[in-house]
Amino acid sequence: MGDSAAERIETLLSGRRRVAVVSQSGVAAVHARPLTGALDRAGIAHEMFLVGDGEEHKTLATVEDLARRFARSGLLRGDAVVALGGGLVGDVAGFAAATYHRGIDVVQVPTTLLAMVDAAIGGKTGVNLPEGKNLVGAFHQPLGVLADPAVLATLPDREFRCGLGEVAKYALLGDDVLVDLLRERCGSLLARDREVLTEVVALCAADKARIVEADEGETSGLRARLNYGHTLAHAIETVAGYALAHGEAVGVGLVFAANLAAALERVGLAEVDRHHGMVAALGLPVEAPPGLRADDLIAVMARDKKSTGDLTFVLDGPGGIETVEGADERAVRTALAAIGVDA
Numbered sequence: 480m481g482d483s484a485a486e487r488i489e490t491l492l493s494g495r496r497r498v499a500v501v502s503q504s505g506v507a508a509v510h511a512r513p514l515t516g517a518l519d520r521a522g523i524a525h526e527m528f529l530v531g532d533g534e535e536h537k538t539l540a541t542v543e544d545l546a547r548r549f550a551r552s553g554l555l556r557g558d559a560v561v562a563l564g565g566g567l568v569g570d571v572a573g574f575a576a577a578t579y580h581r582g583i584d585v586v587q588v589p590t591t592l593l594a595m596v597d598a599a600i601g602g603k604t605g606v607n608l609p610e611g612k613n614l615v616g617a618f619h620q621p622l623g624v625l626a627d628p629a630v631l632a633t634l635p636d637r638e639f640r641c642g643l644g645e646v647a648k649y650a651l652l653g654d655d656v657l658v659d660l661l662r663e664r665c666g667s668l669l670a671r672d673r674e675v676l677t678e679v680v681a682l683c684a685a686d687k688a689r690i691v692e693a694d695e696g697e698t699s700g701l702r703a704r705l706n707y708g709h710t711l712a713h714a715i716e717t718v719a720g721y722a723l724a725h726g727e728a729v730g731v732g733l734v735f736a737a738n739l740a741a742a743l744e745r746v747g748l749a750e751v752d753r754h755h756g757m758v759a760a761l762g763l764p765v766e767a768p769p770g771l772r773a774d775d776l777i778a779v780m781a782r783d784k785k786s787t788g789d790l791t792f793v794l795d796g797p798g799g800i801e802t803v804e805g806a807d808e809r810a811v812r813t814a815l816a817a818i819g820v821d822a
């Protein structure tokens with residue numbers, strides 16, 4: 480966490496008695512000091528609670544452990560949690576805050592690009608079960624989200640690419656200012672130029688906030704737009720394991736979505752080119768990894784949680800980007816072939 484975000488946290492939490500900072504050892508070692516310094520200056524007592532690194536730690540057991548440690552440290556209803564980390568810390572700490580004392584305030588301090596543009600915004604928190612990802616959770620809007628792109632300097636390349644997949648998504652969802660910025664400053668973004676990162680994060684975060692505000696409880700279908708490119712991405716992750724990082728799979732998924740919209744005659748081939756160009760410019764793959772079979776991907780996509788049983792996708796079309804149910808399987812196979820998947 481950089482100094483500017485630290486200053487804002489003083490204002491946001493001023494008057495609080497006690498704060499539980501939830502983080503991971505690797506993140507806390509490099510980024511906690513400005514935060515704890517700010518809390519010290521504001522006269523707020525604080526304690527660090529570390530959670531494990533890796534999706535296998537996003538469990539109810541971790542939340543129970545946190546809640547018990549909160550209780551032992553004397554954290555009360557009017558106190559607050561600060562989540563300092565990537566999406567995993569945000570989800571776990573957010574869910575612990577949503578349920579501890581039936582809900583205490585949380586401030587999200589995202590430290591990955593993915594968390595800054597996506598996970599920290601929108602109030603979704605939760606953990607995985609052995610039966611599936613994010614199956615237990617709560618909507619719990621943070622008191623604030625403090626994203627300081629300075630912390631992204633230490634993020635490993637693969638994690639940075641995970642965020643770029645979501646950046647491509649917001650651009651292709653129709654953020655023309657972002658499209659122009661990416662066209663002009665793509666090289667600087669990939670070099671993690673702080674000024675460009677600040678602009679990109681601000682635009683993407685505002686895009687997500689706008690969509691979430693319009694459909695906070697995920698009832699009108701608008702929020703489903705955020706899954707653009709994700710149906711195939713999740714299927715690739717399921718079938719190919721970790722051959723691709725999540726953001727890379729989203730890149731392929733966006734190109735697939737454009738090809739499918741074209742195969743269904745919802746958009747012209749120029750849209751396919753536009754998606755291809757955007758994803759490639761961000762250094763993300765535009766084709767599926769070798770060896771994947773269409774039957775396997777289709778079987779997984781038919782089980783997608785956003786689906787009502789048949790093949791459901793978020794696709795561009797004459798009326799804009801929307802959920803399309805009952806997509807013709809032949810068109811799906813054509814679109815899969817276009818991104819290099821074996822028949």
Ligand SMILES: NC(=O)c1ccc[n+]([C@@H]2O[C@H](COP(=O)([O-])OP(=O)(O)OC[C@H]3O[C@@H](n4cnc5c(N)ncnc54)[C@H](O)[C@@H]3O)[C@@H](O)[C@H]2O)c1
Nearest residue numbers: 503532565566567568590591593594597598603630633634
């Ligand atoms: N709640 C939501 O709306 C939402 C949305 C999207 C994703 N998610 C969830 O987010 C999680 C993925 O988040 P993620 O991609 O941020 O991964 P992550 O939180 O697992 O972080 C990835 C790695 O980067 C490290 N790291 C974090 N910040 C760093 C920094 N500044 N410098 C160096 N290393 C750093 C972490 O310790 C970890 O090893 C998943 O569990 C996913 O389900 C939630």
